[in-house]
Amino acid sequence: MDNTLPTDEFDPVQLIRMMSGNGHNRLIGVKYNAHGSGWAELRLPYNSALVSDASTGILASGPIFTMMDMATSMSIWLKSGKFQPQATLDLRIDYLRPAEPGKDVFGRGECYHLTRSIAFVRGQAHDGNPDRPIAHVAGTYMFTAGA
Amino acid sequence: METNSPFARTMGFGSERDSEGRLVLTMAFETNKMGRPGFLHGGAIAGMLEAVAFTTLAEALDADDTARIKPINVTVNYLRGGRDAVTHARATIERLGRRVANVEAIAWQDDPENPIAIAQMNLMLQRD
Numbered sequence: 001m002d003n004t005l006p007t008d009e010f011d012p013v014q015l016i017r018m019m020s021g022n023g024h025n026r027l028i029g030v031k032y033n034a035h036g037s038g039w040a041e042l043r044l045p046y047n048s049a050l051v052s053d054a055s056t057g058i059l060a061s062g063p064i065f066t067m068m069d070m071a072t073s074m075s076i077w078l079k080s081g082k083f084q085p086q087a088t089l090d091l092r093i094d095y096l097r098p099a100e101p102g103k104d105v106f107g108r109g110e111c112y113h114l115t116r117s118i119a120f121v122r123g124q125a126h127d128g129n130p131d132r133p134i135a136h137v138a139g140t141y142m143f144t145a146g147a
Numbered sequence: 148m149e150t151n152s153p154f155a156r157t158m159g160f161g162s163e164r165d166s167e168g169r170l171v172l173t174m175a176f177e178t179n180k181m182g183r184p185g186f187l188h189g190g191a192i193a194g195m196l197e198a199v200a201f202t203t204l205a206e207a208l209d210a211d212d213t214a215r216i217k218p219i220n221v222t223v224n225y226l227r228g229g230r231d232a233v234t235h236a237r238a239t240i241e242r243l244g245r246r247v248a249n250v251e252a253i254a255w256q257d258d259p260e261n262p263i264a265i266a267q268m269n270l271m272l273q274r275d
Contacts, residue, residue, distance in 0.1 A: 022178075022181075023178055023179060023180070023181035023182060023188060024179060024180050024181055024182060024187075024188035024190060024191045025182075025188070026179065027157070027179040027180070028190070048153060049153050049154070049156075049157045050153065050154050050157060051152065051153045051154060052152050052153075052154055053152060054152070054153055059154075060152065060154035060194070060197075061194075061197055061218050061221070062154060062158070062190065062191075062193060062194025062195075062197055062198070063154065063190075063194070065190050065193040065194060065197070065221070065223075066188060066189075066190025066191065066193070066194065067190070068190075069182075069188070069189045069190045069193070070190070085183065087183075087225065087228065088189040088223075088225045089224070089225060090222060090223060090224045090225065091189065091193070091222075091223055091225075092220065092221070092222040092223075093220060093221055094219070094220040095217075095218045095219060095220060098217075
């Protein structure tokens with residue numbers, strides 16, 4: 001992919017919609033919700049095909065991890081103002097409580113520090129009330145161009 | 148999350164046993180597991196590592212143990228990109244306590260000595 005996209009041609013909404021419409025993000029059904037400088041918020045619509053246990057209807061943790069991986073990835077491009085290829089080095093997620101069955105889950109990723117080669121990210125997920133998060137994440141990404 | 152859960156079926160996990168009888172999950176390389184073009188999505192790898200950790204722990208509990216297993220946290224280290232090949236995953240229980248278990252899971256493609264990702268997971272055993 002082009003990693004020299006000028007800032008003025010970088011359309012985050014279009015990029016997020018393109019990425020959520022392909023590959024694993026599409027399987028999980030993750031959608032664009034909102035973004036700002038250095039952050040992106042996605043939405044994971046409730047889907048019974050993604051639950052961990054049919055008897056409880058609670059979403060599995062895997063799809064929430066996938067959404068947070070994508071939201072934190074996006075936040076890096078929104079922080080730097082340009083698209084650069086990158087790879088996840090590590091991502092930690094704390095599951096504070098299960099998402100309520102039937103509710104969509106929102107995931108916000110934030111890039112809080114950038115170096116030439118590494119991006120530091122964090123984020124939160126909630127199921128309707130941002131003051132009652134269901135998960136916290138922290139991680140790092142490495143830029144792969146020229147690596 | 149059991150390997151026969153709706154999520155596991157959506158992911159298309161297969162399961163087999165290695166020569167030591169350990170559970171090994173398998174995942175084919177398909178477009179719907181991809182992140183950046185040509186590579187597995189980190190989230191698909193994480194979901195697989197969580198599933199094998201969870202199921203390996205569930206199998207280790209006594210047959211009459213009614214404990215419910217809940218994830219507390221997971222840390223995934225990505226060592227290599229996941230390429231166009233079958234991915235395997237297995238888990239090792241580092242400690243099985245009364246209330247908490249610590250499980251390490253690895254995912255590999257060609258050789259378990261060269262994993263593509265390693266997860267450390269804490270799981271709660273809820274008994275009431």
